[in-house]
Amino acid sequence: MLDLTYDSPKIKTIAGAQHDWELVIGMEVHAQVASNAKLFSGASTQFGSEPNSNVSFVDAAMPGMLPVINEYCIEQAVRTGLGLKAEINLKSAFDRKNYFYPDLPQGYQISQLYHPIVGEGEVLVEMGDGTARNVRVERIHMEQDAGKSIHDMDPNMSFVDVNRTGVCLMEIVSKPDIRGPEEAAAYLTKLRQILRYLGTCNGDMQSGAMRADVNVSICLPGQYEKYQATQDFSHLGTRCEIKNMNSMRFIQQAIMVEAARQIKIVEGGGTVDQETRLYDPDKGETRSMRSKEEAHDYRYFPDPDLLPLEIEQAWVDDIEANLPELPDAKKSRFINDFGLTDYDASVLTAELESADYFEQVAQGRDGKASANWVINELFGR
Incomplete structure (x- = not known):
């Protein structure tokens, strides 16, 4: 095999009124697992079905209904981890993440906070000009998707479609290694390519099968190197999360708009609040959605209906032996x-x-x- 070598791409800098600033970006990519059934029920995952037709008693949170793990979804997550050269955790566990939305029938989401199925991996992001950056993946955990609230069918009412509720997602969390908007788009493109090669996600961003939350912060030149040396996040600026992005072009626009907003605040003597924001491409601005929650806000605790998940190394080895050429x-x-x-x-x-x-x-x-x-x-x- 030919060994491909690359130089590191230039770091994106933005000129402020007082300083030059560098961008620091991390991404949380939600990838819908390619599976015919949901994570904890046998209901169909088919996209485009009649509203509320792909819903089991488990998905609808009927009393006494218990989740049963879909082994194929576990296999797909392991396959993804192996494709990203990541550590596979033979022991993992599911937790309840408590929050209340109209399109979340259970009032909680089953996720993996403390013991994810996949540990650290990496993605080589090529920029097409002879440069590439190695973006580290911190973890991949599995979780249920929520339903969908529909607000444009009636002027006075919102409707809820829970077809998507319980569909298995892989949340692929990167380290803050991405240093510019073009790199962010290239990272998501490369990740999508790998998942499609593996057959673990179809990568269809228009249907929501793949979407990204983009964490953006700014720092002065030299501060990122201090963070790398110490792993102390205080060297980086406060990050804001831009939620549910499903367009490469809009991701790049949103990063630049959000960075400019943060620079204006900091150079004006203010402080950036850690929060979740939405990007409005028509107005070319990000706007506040909610303050950024911490783990304790969701009152995580181990799901009492699910035993810890234990898998065999031989099973993982068999999956690895049958990976396609990436x-x-x-x-x-x-x-x-x-x-x-x-x-x-x-x-x-x-x-x-x-x-x-x-x-x-x-x-x-x-x-x-x-x-x-x-x-x-x-x-x-």
Whole structure:
């Protein structure tokens, strides 16, 4: 396999009235597990069904209904962790996260706060200019999705669709390693690519199968290096979370808008409040949604209906042995075996279907000529 080496990309700086500022970004990506059934019930996960038609007694929180873990969802989370070169925790546990929304029938969400199924991993984020950043993944935990409140069907009433309630999500939490809006979009693109190769999430952002919460803070040059040396977050600015982003373009816009807002506050002598915000692309602004909750605000406690989850190392090893070839390995092989440029290999491996088609075309033919035909003729048409 050809060893690909990269320089680190330049850190995004923003000129304020008094100082230059650097961006520090972390992301919490919610990826819907590709499974026909929900995490704790046999109800369908099919998107686009009639409202409230994919709902079991467990999803609707009927009295006495007990959750039963869907083993396939566990397998998909383990497969994802292995694809991100992450530590797989053989012992994990589910907790109740208590909060009250109209579209959350139980009044709590079953999640994993203290003992997630997947530990630390990494994602190599290539920027397309010969640079790349290694973004560390802190953890992946599993949780139920909530339902959906619909506000545009009636001027006086809101409607609730709980089809999505109980669908299995993987929350993929990165370290604050992303240093600019383009890197944030590239990270999400690469993560989506890996999940699609693994078959663990379809990556459809329009249907909400993949969405991101983006944590943004600012710091003076040199402060991030102090954080890296000490792991002391006091060297970084107060972060604000921009909730439920499902567009690469809007993510980049929102990061710059939020950074500018924070710079204005700090240079004006104020302090940034840690909070959850929403991005309004029409107005080009972020606005406050709620103060950022801490773990104690949700009154987490171990779910009394679910035993701790224990899996065997042999089972994990079997999943790992059957992983598909992942994007970085496939790209490296295309460069090595077919004599492709880094750019051509990147284009051809962006989607698994394109990579597979190219390999069929290139059988018995010149690799570079085949790549030119697929990229320029086929894709162009």
